[in-house]
Amino acid sequence: MSQEQQYKNKEQAATLGTETQKNGAFDATVASAEKKQKNWFQRWGNRFTKAFDYVHEKSVAFNEKGFDTNDMVRAAKKLEDGGFGDGTKIAAFAEKAQWAVNNPKEFLNKANETISTKLYKFFAEGGYKTINGIRDTALEGAQKLKDSRMNLSKRVEALRGTKNGQEVHNATLDVNKLAGNLLVQGDNFIITSMTRQRAAEMNKNTDMNNAKYAYAAANGHSSAQHAGPKMDMFKNFANMHGGGHGAHDHGGDHH
């Protein structure tokens, strides 16, 4: 069949399909495909924008006040009320965030245990993990998603010409699932960035205290004598728990 004939057949089918759609039989017409495609990207694009705004808001709160589970709950509630459209993950997130506030003692232990609380894990780990380590973890997650997307692309390529609607449907579900995971990955990146900023700030504070202590000691300032034992304690404690100063970034990248 010539390309022109194929096109004519498609157009004819599309016209018929549109007519059938009016009767409520099905909606998979060429004519409606354009609209569906646009809606799909708009939906995910919109969710991404909202996700970005949401984590930015958390980031501002985090930088101003430090870690606060109530901030998470407020942000999650906001999302639940008008956030990511049909994002059931967000509703679950809000529920879990509320649980975290009600059960602060169990919160951190649980956060390290389950994948569904990955977001909390990133928060909980913030500031203690070395600067490079936390982003490396996020980059590993991103690479896995990219691999999944490339595999999915090959799978869809192999589906061209298929008559198996179920396989196409399953692949579509996987595309949506992957898009959802990408949004979570976006959150992880932002939270990672927040924790790295927090770690950098703490490193700066430590360096500044050290410098002031050295200056005070060299100039016979009374604060050196007063703060000396506390400085030693801080150093001892920091050395026992991941060092007194975070490591510097490896400068990892997406491949």
Place this chain on the structure above:
Amino acid sequence: MTIQEAKKFFEGSEFSAETKEKISSVLEGKETLDPYTVLEIKAAMQAELAKDFADIDISGSEEALRIEKTYNAEVAQIESDLKADMTFVEEELKELDTIHKDLTRISDDIQADKIRESI
């Protein structure tokens, strides 16, 4: 270090009652000295030390400038990384959009075939 050991570690320390109280509340109910708790404890100690050195002014000194420069460079790197990370997410979403469009076309072809067969 266990929670008990941590409590003991700070009990006899030179830190103020206020800082000890803060550290004690951070440790309250914890089973293990998790990383976030370590962060909070370090932050509490840092805050008191910063107060102790409040009247030490080293701004403008070479060391202070070096610290600021290091910090600014780290923050710039972090922001640059985040930009790359966000670009990655956006590009992956666009790639997914392309895959989705392909799937929609394949699905439409299947439906079109069904219609042709039924005509």
